[in-house]
Amino acid sequence: MAIRESLRRFRRKPAFTGCMLFIIVLILNIVVQGWSTCMSGGVTAENIFAFFKPSALTSIFMSNLPFILITIGQALLLIVGQMDISIGVQIALVNVVCIMVPQTTGCPVWCGWLVGFAAAFAISAVCGFCCSVLRLPALLVGYALTFLIQGINVLIMNVPQGTVPMAYWKPYQSSVYKLFNNPPAFLKFLDYIPVAALVLIVVLLIWHFFSRRPFGKHIYAVGTNPRNAFAVGINPVSTQMKAFLIKGFFVGVAGICLTLMSASGNPLQCEEYGIKSLSAAIIGGMGWGGWGSISCGVFGGGFLVLIQNTVYYFFTLLSKLVAGFTVSSYWHNFVSDLIIFGGLLMTIVTAKEQRKTLQQGLKAQFKRGEKNVR
């Protein structure tokens, strides 16, 4: 009885759509990846569950954590009724700073990370200032800031270069089990927990701390209707600025993860992440202003990541099933984009309530004042 009740409550949660899509794709991924591996390596238990191989788990978490983190940041901004499509180049900025500060000044690596965090906070504050203090349309501000940040990136680092000491990236790119020098055998299960997953959990716990504070309620009030929020004594501008700064924290962590993942710097990467994170958040069940939760961001980001993974294994499988079947990687992108579009269509089947908030919020988002003051 209690299970049924909690299930019903879960269905009304904003994250329901995203969670369902995520689970579907997860199962699909496990099946396709297992099948594909079995075709090449023979049917063994290990190959059937190839998805759960520690190395595979570690690599998928490690390479996609930056994207999932910025989707969470984007979700937070969507709750508060804003957005930031320059978020992709922002993590490139952190990446560039993290590499260049130790390289040029000779200070330790962690020092560069601190400066990277500062850069993430600063650029988020600029974006927040334009969007909530100056009240400019968030979409166009994000577009303009993309130019600005890319310019800054290239000024700091003109060509892709730099390295990170192995002592830093090695732990990030491994599982918890491998962190120990001489691990006892009963800790073997830790091999299934990548360090990157641990980072994600820590970040979510930090968010959990914020969401329990009054701020966690204020973001919903401001996102739904800034005017009403103001009337009950919440300062919309400061709430939105705080949301932008917390997004800056997510961007900082994501940028450092990106640095550890690639172990080098590239000033012009990740631009497409800005829009991709936005659609990921929408697929995860976010609405525009006052609707959705951080878990929507996690599920949406995970959905996009798993789709790409699945499509890759799907085409490998096809090439083994059908003799002489080869296609370019353009087909991979095409099919994954089609599925993402399908995911978008799916969101409306499950969430009618969400749709309403979405549209109202979108209007409020872009409204340039009252109709009669023109």
Add this chain to the structure above:
Amino acid sequence: MSDKSINRDFFSRLNLFIQTHTALMAVFIAIILLIATFIVSPSSLNKVFFGNIILLTIILSIPAAGQTMVLIGGGMDFGVGAVMSATAILTTYTMRGQNGHFLQVFFIAIAIGAVVGLINGICSVKIGLPAMIVTMAIANIVTRMQYILTDGVLSGSASPALAATVSYRIFGVIPAIVMYAAIIWPITFFILNKSRYGKQLYMVGNNPTAAGLTGVKVDKIRIISYVFSGVLAAFAGILGAAYMATARCQIFDGYAYDSLIAVIIGGTTFAGGTGSYAGSIAGSLVMILLSNLLTSFNLPSPMRNILNAVILILLLMLYNRSKSVRQ
């Protein structure tokens, strides 16, 4: 009356003027940018410069026409750039530098534009997904199709005859593309200002509920605005291909944002229901002059990007701020 209050009065009146005469403001900004260009590089005051400005403005003003209609109806179309790139590639791919394929290309391109516009319209209006996200998702799919068709390599070029109808300079100054503008601009003006459809579109954008109550088919009007946008973008893609001669994938993707910002600078709002095509043309001129000015500064490209961003934000600040919650 003290000095201070006179000052405040002047500024509030200036502010009101800016808010109410956005199309005129765009023309002012264009003139300022033009003067700035001449100050920065006096040598650019020649026939070639004016010809190029006119040509590029006209190419941008065509997708901007569709974007204006969609924004007036209360939507947003990010598919413009992808459709332009797709039809540009179709043009070069089909023509392969030979004359005599124009009608074939024209009808296929228009059909592509109409279909993409229709899908955009149905997904964002009937199904009710956020216009920005869904048009972007569809634009992505269109972009991927370009890569699949061409395998990511340059192929073919526009026919010489078509290129001549765009780039040939009448009297050595005016590019021949004004012929196309002479057809499309009046049609757009007619649709928006004189036709029944235009009136209904403004009404739908202003207040969809009221429009629905007076018997306007709200969804239909909005979907048609997306179809117009797709068709106009498709046509602009052909002209763009004729101008560039060859086309790579995603060549005109930037036009999605450029047209949007041109339309916004021209005084059309995100909220829908207001705006004019004259403003959008002026906004297109501003965008072209701005990028031209930035090139003529001869800055390294990162500095140019930064300056571009700062100017864009300043332009937005001028008259695109939403109202404070305290008012």
